[in-house]
Amino acid sequence: FNAAVVDLGNSAVAGNLDNDALLVVESAINNAPEPAVFDGLSATIPNDQVAPLTGNVTVTDVNFGEDRVVEQTDVQTTYGTFSIVESGDWTYTLDTTDATVAGLAVGESVNDVIALTSVDGTMANLVIRITALTQVAEITNTINGDTGELRRDLDPHLLQGKLSFSFLKTEALADDGNNKDAYITLYGSSGSSAESLVDLRIQTDRFLVRNTDNAAYPGGIIEAPFTPNEWYDIEIMWDMSQTNQITILINGEVLGGGAFSTAAIVDPDCPTVDACIPEGVERVQWRFGDNGTVIPFGSYFVDNIAIYSDTGGTTLQFADDFESYFVGDSFSGSADYPNSVDAVVSVYDVGAGAGNTPAAFFNLVGAINSDSTDVLMDSVTVIDPDPGEDMLVEQTATATQYGTFSILASGAWEYTLDTTDPTIAAMVQGDRLTDTIQISSVDGTTAELVITINGVGGTQSGDNNVAVIIDTDPGDTGELRYALGADGPLAAGRVELKIKRLDDTLGDGDAFITLFNSDTNNAGAILDFRIRDDSFGVRNPSSIDTSTLPHTLDAFMDVRITWEYPGGDTTQFPEVTISVDGVSLAPFTPDNSPFGGVTHVAVRFGDNSGVREDTGKVSVDDLAIYSDTTGFHSWCERSRQSG
Numbered sequence: 210f211n212a213a214v215v216d217l218g219n220s221a222v223a224g225n226l227d228n229d230a231l232l233v234v235e236s237a238i239n240n241a242p243e244p245a246v247f248d249g250l251s252a253t254i255p256n257d258q259v260a261p262l263t264g265n266v267t268v269t270d271v272n273f274g275e276d277r278v279v280e281q282t283d284v285q286t287t288y289g290t291f292s293i294v295e296s297g298d299w300t301y302t303l304d305t306t307d308a309t310v311a312g313l314a315v316g317e318s319v320n321d322v323i324a325l326t327s328v329d330g331t332m333a334n335l336v337i338r339i340t341a342l343t344q345v346a347e348i349t350n351t352i353n354g355d356t357g358e359l360r361r362d363l364d365p366h367l368l369q370g371k372l373s374f375s376f377l378k379t380e381a382l383a384d385d386g387n388n389k390d391a392y393i394t395l396y397g398s399s400g401s402s403a404e405s406l407v408d409l410r411i412q413t414d415r416f417l418v419r420n421t422d423n424a425a426y427p428g429g430i431i432e433a434p435f436t437p438n439e440w441y442d443i444e445i446m447w448d449m450s451q452t453n454q455i456t457i458l459i460n461g462e463v464l465g466g467g468a469f470s471t472a473a474i475v476d477p478d479c480p481t482v483d484a485c486i487p488e489g490v491e492r493v494q495w496r497f498g499d500n501g502t503v504i505p506f507g508s509y510f511v512d513n514i515a516i517y518s519d520t521g522g523t524t525l526q527f528a529d530d531f532e533s534y535f536v537g538d539s540f541s542g543s544a545d546y547p548n549s550v551d552a553v554v555s556v557y558d559v560g561a562g563a564g565n566t567p568a569a570f571f572n573l574v575g576a577i578n579s580d581s582t583d584v585l586m587d588s589v590t591v592i593d594p595d596p597g598e599d600m601l602v603e604q605t606a607t608a609t610q611y612g613t614f615s616i617l618a619s620g621a622w623e624y625t626l627d628t629t630d631p632t633i634a635a636m637v638q639g640d641r642l643t644d645t646i647q648i649s650s651v652d653g654t655t656a657e658l659v660i661t662i663n664g665v666g667g668t669q670s671g672d673n674n675v676a677v678i679i680d681t682d683p684g685d686t687g688e689l690r691y692a693l694g695a696d697g698p699l700a701a702g703r704v705e706l707k708i709k710r711l712d713d714t715l716g717d718g719d720a721f722i723t724l725f726n727s728d729t730n731n732a733g734a735i736l737d738f739r740i741r742d743d744s745f746g747v748r749n750p751s752s753i754d755t756s757t758l759p760h761t762l763d764a765f766m767d768v769r770i771t772w773e774y775p776g777g778d779t780t781q782f783p784e785v786t787i788s789v790d791g792v793s794l795a796p797f798t799p800d801n802s803p804f805g806g807v808t809h810v811a812v813r814f815g816d817n818s819g820v821r822e823d824t825g826k827v828s829v830d831d832l833a834i835y836s837d838t839t840g841f842h843s844w845c846e847r848s849r850q851s852g
Contacts, residue, residue: 245270245327253338254303256313266297266335268327275329288321288339295328301337313341315375315440315512316559340558344531346540347555348509350381350389350498354719354739354816357497357551359511359540361527368489369448370526371517376495377440377557378411381507382592383498384571388413391509392496395447397473397486400732400801404479406447406471406486407455411435411509416459420472431465446520449482449489456520497551501816505569506594510557542752548800550751568593568650576661577626579636589620589658591650598652611644611662618651624660633662640664675709675830680718680815689829690811696836698726698806700783701773703835707765708812709828710740718815720827724772726805735772735803736785740827745789749801758789765830766790771838772807779806810834 248267270276277295284291288307293299301321305311309319318340325333350357372395381389391411394402402408408419418431435441444458453468471482479485493516497509516527529545536556540549571590577583593599600618607614611630616622624644627633636642644660680687693699710720719742724735731737737748742762745755760766769788775781782798814827 242329243271245275245329245331247325247327247331247333249297250325250333251336251338252301253340254301256303256310256339256341257305258303259305262301262303262337264299264301266293266299266325266333268297270327270329270331272329275327277328279326279328281325284323286321286323288319289337291323293325299335303339310339313339315341315343315377316557317341318558318560342556342558343512344534344536344554345510345512345557346495346531346546346552347557348391348495348497348511348552350383350502350504350507350551352551353501353503355500355550357509358549359495359546359552360492360548360550361494361514361516361546362492362548363490363516363526366488366491367447367516367518367526368450369518369520370446370490371520371522372445372493372515373443373522374514375440375442375512376411377510378435378437378497379507379509380437380594381498381504381509383502383504383507384569384590384592385502386590387502389498389502389504389507391498392494393443393445394494394496395445395490396492396494398488398491398802399479399485400730401476401478403476404473404485406473406482406490407445407457408472409443409445409457413437416464418457418465418469418472420475421469423472423475425475426472428469429465431469433459433462433464447490448520449486454482505592506566510555512557547752548750565598565652566594568598568652568654570648570650570654570656573656573658574661575624575658576663577624578663578665579626579633579640579642580628580665581626582628585624585626585660587622589616589622589648589656591620593650593652593654595652598650600651602649602651604648607646609644609646609660611642612660614646614658616648622658626662636662636664637666638664675828676812676832678720678812678814678827678829679825686721686816687814687827688811689813690809691832691834692809693807693834697808698779699772699808699836700777700779700806701836701838702771702807703838704768704770704810704833705835706768706812706832707830708740708768709763709765709830710742710814711763711826718825721811721813722768722770723809723811723813724770724807725809725811726803727808728805729809731801733802733804735783735799735807736770736787738768738770738787747787747797749799749803750797753794753797755787755794758787758792758794760789765828773838774806780804 246269249265252264254262266278268276268278278293278297280294282292288310289301289303291301318338321337321339323335325335346359348357348359378391383389392408394408395406397406410417410419415435416433420426421431442460446456447454453470455471456468457464473479473485495511498504514529518524518526531554534554536554538554540546540552569592573589575585575587577585591599591601601616601620603618604616611633612624612626614624642662646658647655648658649655676689678687678689720740722738726733731748739746744760745758747753767790771786772783774783783803784796784798786796787794812829
């Protein structure tokens with residue numbers, strides 16, 4: 210027992226002492242033994258690191274002199290050698306020749322658990338995680354209306370070459386309940402996958418070269434087995450001078466047994482390879498998902514890209530292992546992949562994300578008229594990667610703000626509107642209310658189901674008629690299209706219109722203002738201006754920053770678009786400008802194939818892979834099309850007034 214003597218002297222000196230300090234001294238001397246507390250008990254080291262890893266473990270102990278670690282020197286651990294001094298500073302040297310360490314697959318890890326002891330006998334474990342982690346390009350599909358994609362444009366274009374890369378595709382269950390594909394595509398001048406040199410589809414259980422299963426393809430189906438959540442090494446060689454232009458190796462095995470001819474020839478618009486792909490491969494694109502759904506839990510990981518200008522792989526044109534980026538960097542607008550969508554830099558780690566994953570909900574909307582006494586029925590979709598958690602908590606006859614609601618574990622729900630409610634009974638045509646209902650999955654994730662109540666009867670206010678676009682065709686967008694006919698194509702012009710759209714939670718889809726050339730496809734569009742629920746976007750180039758444009762929901766926005774080809778030469782790239790409510794973007798040049806001049810002006814809503822809820826509407830008014838950028842010469846004006 211160590212005693213401390215404090216001579217307080219006279220009372221004046223004693224009066225100057227800090228009572229708190231006295232209590233601390235007394236506590237340090239007289240307290241009962243307490244276990245030590247350790248901090249800094251984890252570290253990570255790559256499985257190929259030969260340099261020693263250093264760190265520090267901190268020990269805190271209320272007992273005097275016990276905030277120290279028992280020393281260890283050159284102790285053999287499961288996977289290395291470890292030393293630590295009393296202060297907690299430690300050194301760890303990994304045995305990179307160990308079979309387990311050296312054999313770690315991409316994304317895997319093992320732990321080396323090292324026992325520590327403080328001087329009072331408290332024990333703890335330092336866990337050193339040994340990893341084979343790598344930075345990759347992660348492609349997801351979170352945008353309804355577009356695939357996720359990593360895109361590399363080639364300059365110069367390659368009539369022959371070799372592409373190698375590694376990839377892993379996870380399970381990919383989309384919001385429509387179907388598993389989705391990933392793709393690797395070598396494009397020529399056409400933006401159509403059907404007209405690409407090769408489109409290798411990565412499906413649920415197989416690789417398939419697109420269109421080789423078409424009866425018009427002269428060879429057999431080119432396919433091979435595929436397993437999700439495994440890494441594959443892919444090599445694609447092409448030589449446009451050969452009859453069989455393409456050879457693909459998957460993990461060193463030749464797909465289809467040898468070289469094969471492009472399947473682009475089955476497309477009626479691509480009668481010969483020379484006509485369809487005259488300059489060879491112009492871009493490489495890794496895509497994930499489709500244009501009509503989103504994938505809440507799923508990724509397409511790409512790594513170790515190399516592109517050569519010869520089939521032997523001796524002249525390197527481009528390479529990327531993604532290690533030079535910061536995690537979280539977006540590839541959209543980057544120097545190497547400027548036209549990418551929904552692709553970021555991430556670390557592939559099979560141990561990440563362990564534990565419960567929140568569920569994802571879809572179809573969280575409904576609509577009913579204010580005088581309806583019918584039971585409104587629909588179903589919410591819930592997706593959860595955790596087994597047994599893709600179900601909802603049941604509710605039975607639950608009172609809401611304006612009605613009664615029930616839902617089953619399957620997601621099927623019923624809603625009965627209380628038409629006697631004074632607020633509902635007072636609604637007239639043009640009024641709109643929402644009844645917001647909270648629901649929950651069995652893992653505790655919550656969401657809001659929104660019922661839109663549309664007023665009926667009464668006197669409709671206003672006398673202005675507008676064009677209203679909806680999307681009810683599962684194979685096409687809703688569309689208002691004006692064809693210039695004999696008045697086109699226009700080498701210069703201006704479009705003015707008023708446009709109004711509803712929120713995605715009501716309509717679940719984007720709107721587009723598109724200036725088409727005679728091909729009337731996005732690959733040749735002079736402009737495809739996307740109107741989302743909270744922002745805008747430009748398809749080509751996708752790097753255009755539209756964040757300065759004012760955006761308003763459920764109100765008309767004034768949009769003005771101009772275009773002009775230099776010298777009136779429609780074989781050149783045009784200059785395009787966009788203005789919304791008087792705020793303009795700087796002029797820009799499309800980077801697709803916007804040649805030939807404007808022949809059609811279209812306003813579209815939704816996509817080609819589904820329908821939108823009937824509350825989803827896009828309204829257009831006061832449309833005007835001019836044959837010059839100043840708006841002096843009008844080809845078409847539409848301002849629809851009643852009567």
